[in-house]
Amino acid sequence: MDLEPALAEKLANETDPEVFKKEANKLFNAQSFGSAISLYSKAIDLDPLNAVLYSNRSFAHLKTECFGAALNDANKAIELNKNYIKGYYRRASAYLALGKYKQALRDYEAVHKSCPRDEDAKRKFNECSKLVKKIAFEKAIAVEGSRSAFESVNLEAMTIEPDYNGPHLEDGKVTLKFVQELMDTYKKEQKLHRRYAYKILRDVYDYFQMQPSLVDVTIGADEKFTICGDIHGQFYDLMNIFELNGLPSETNPYLFNGDFVDRGSFSVECIFTLFSFKLLYPNHFYMSRGNHESKTMNQMYGFEGEVTAKYSAQMAEVFTEVYNWLPLAHCLNRRVLIMHGGLFAQDDVTLDDIRKVDRNKQPPDSGLMCDLLWSDPQPAEGRAPSKRGVGVQFGPDVTKRFIAKNNLDYIVRSHEVKAEGYEVAHDGKCITVFSAPNYCDTMLNQAAYITLNGADMRPNFHQYSAVPHPKVQPMAYANSLLLSLMS
Known part of the structure; x- marks a missing residue:
């Protein structure tokens, strides 16, 4: 430093x-x-x-x-x-x-x-x-084969109260009108009805179950594609991305690369907006799992507390089951691999190895799934134990060998705050993008997103600053013990 x-x-x-x-x-x-x-x-x-x-x-x-x-x-x-x-x-x-x-x-x-x-x-x-x-x-x-949290959810018993003035699903489906009204509802600091919230969770759960751990994405030569990093519950900054870059659509596809929730105190608003777009444009809107899409992180960093405060502890359990099925990585045009954390504690890992990862679980402390969610690049050659205590640190030689073995151009990952919102490392082969500006209202960092097109797959970086949000502090729902570690 x-x-x-x-x-x-x-x-x-x-x-x-x-x-x-x-x-x-x-x-x-x-x-x-x-x-x-x-x-x-x-x-x-x-x-x-x-x-x-x-x-x-x-x-x-x-x-x-x-x-x-x-x-x-x-x-x-x-x-x-x-x-x-x-x-x-x-x-x-x-x-x-x-x-x-x-x-x-x-x-x-x-x-x-x-x-x-x-x-x-x-x-x-x-x-x-x-x-x-x-x-x-x-x-x-908890016992092996115990009931899903969804089994205790009775949608039909959830009555829509006459005074509810939020968005409504149309024939049980997400529409563009619904998503636009949902975002407006959240900007007014109002809630989505719990019946619709559970329906979205059920539908996105069913969809993610059908997806592989590594999702292949095809981008046309003239098509623009956007990659966003960590959002961390900063809903109003998420809205700013859409202001700057346009709403997701079939002609404006997005990938959000994990850590949608925790720390920021509008995580519920972020995740239901993102899940709604996923259901609306399943083949043009993508979501990778981050290390914060896990029960342990959610217990400590605020998401579980926020869901419980805004809905119920039962819904927090449902979220855990949904997160277990989030894909772990995406490969664009077989040339660019995107994951939340980084590369692996071992060489010779192939894309097929990633496809075969059994992801329906809480992240383990080691192995491919752990590394995909937790690892970080380092400037030095080789590997080192992670300063985070989970995952590994990997050097430019590790990246070079991995992309050569898998015929890739470069990798994109998130997971780390960067002062400029992004960082290009390892001779241009390892890119970090972080999309939560002024992280936790304290870091004063810029944020960024990446756009590219299918013709050349060259990354273009777009920076932006934080926008105002209601006077709810980050970590407002975090476990008090976690807050104490900062004191």
């Missing part, structure tokens, strides 16, 4: 780790987390036995969602000083973000026992304990 020239010059000949720590703290407070990590690392190089430095860097890694790196630093801080309470706090936060709730609970318990009068420690211990018990209960009552 490059530092400001003046700061770099100031620290050029510095040898005092405390100076690097103080400057890193300033950068952290200014939300320049990458630069803060760089300076904490320099301080650690000069003072490698200082537990506080590892704890501080762990906190910065948490802020950048590098939960694996945060866990490693927290472990090191505890190794150096077993009585350093902040080390346990940081480790609990990393475990929590990785969905390792039992491990998080052990650390929160250690903090609570060490500081029995600390109300914050007590609250986190109690909340984590409730979460672990809830998950254990859900597992205990």
Whole structure:
């Protein structure tokens, strides 16, 4: 991470780790987390036995969602000083973000026992304990071949109230009029009736079940095709994409590349808009699964809480079943492969291998499905453990071998915030696109989408900034324990 020239010059000949720590703290407070990590690392190089430095860097890694790196630093801080309470706090936060709730609970318990009068420690211990018990209960009552969540949904019993003034399905089908009225309804901060919401979920579930894990898409020579990255519940920015680039249609096809929900507090509005377009234009509107289309992520980052608040816990369970059937990747004209995360922990993976992935499940911690949803590119050659704690980091040589083996031009992925909304890496063969501007109302990043045509498949990048939204903060529905990891 490059530092400001003046700061770099100031620290050029510095040898005092405390100076690097103080400057890193300033950068952290200014939300320049990458630069803060760089300076904490320099301080650690000069003072490698200082537990506080590892704890501080762990906190910065948490802020950048590098939960694996945060866990490693927290472990090191505890190794150096077993009585350093902040080390346990940081480790609990990393475990929590990785969905390792039992491990998080052990650390929160250690903090609570060490500081029995600390109300914050007590609250986190109690909340984590409730979460672990809830998950254990859900597992205990779940049995192999148990009923689908859809089986408890009785559409016919859901009456459309006389005062409902939202959109109506026509003969049970999504129409262009319906989608336009739905978007207008959401802009007015109103809801779609639960009967229609469940009907859309049922229909899109039935459709996705029939799709392969890798969907092949054909684009005509003169046809325009649009690729969007993460949306993360930023509905009003989604509407801006359609303002700038036109509504989806049979002559204006789109692919949304995962992470439609979580973090942003208008995830319900985003997902029903996207699912409606999928049903309206099934052969011209595509959706790939992201790592946030999963139960664990939805429990922590807000989608489950939002669905429960706006509809019901039952609907949240239905969403989990729908997400399990989302395709994992798309291949455009057999030349461009698109997935949410990235490439694989092993060489010799073919497109046919992706087609054969059994995806009707929650994402595993390793394997092809995991890597498709979680991996990230790195500038260095080869592979490295992911700083996220899940998936791998893959270098330009890995990308080169993969596209050569599969006769591809390049790959497109999302999954990472980029200051400009996109990034071209690995000699132009690995492109990242991220479509949520000013992510979480804090990152100040531009967003982008990609357009291309079938003739040359050359990516064209279109940048845009955030637009105003109602005064509902991001993470408004997130688990309170997750919010605590940021404090």
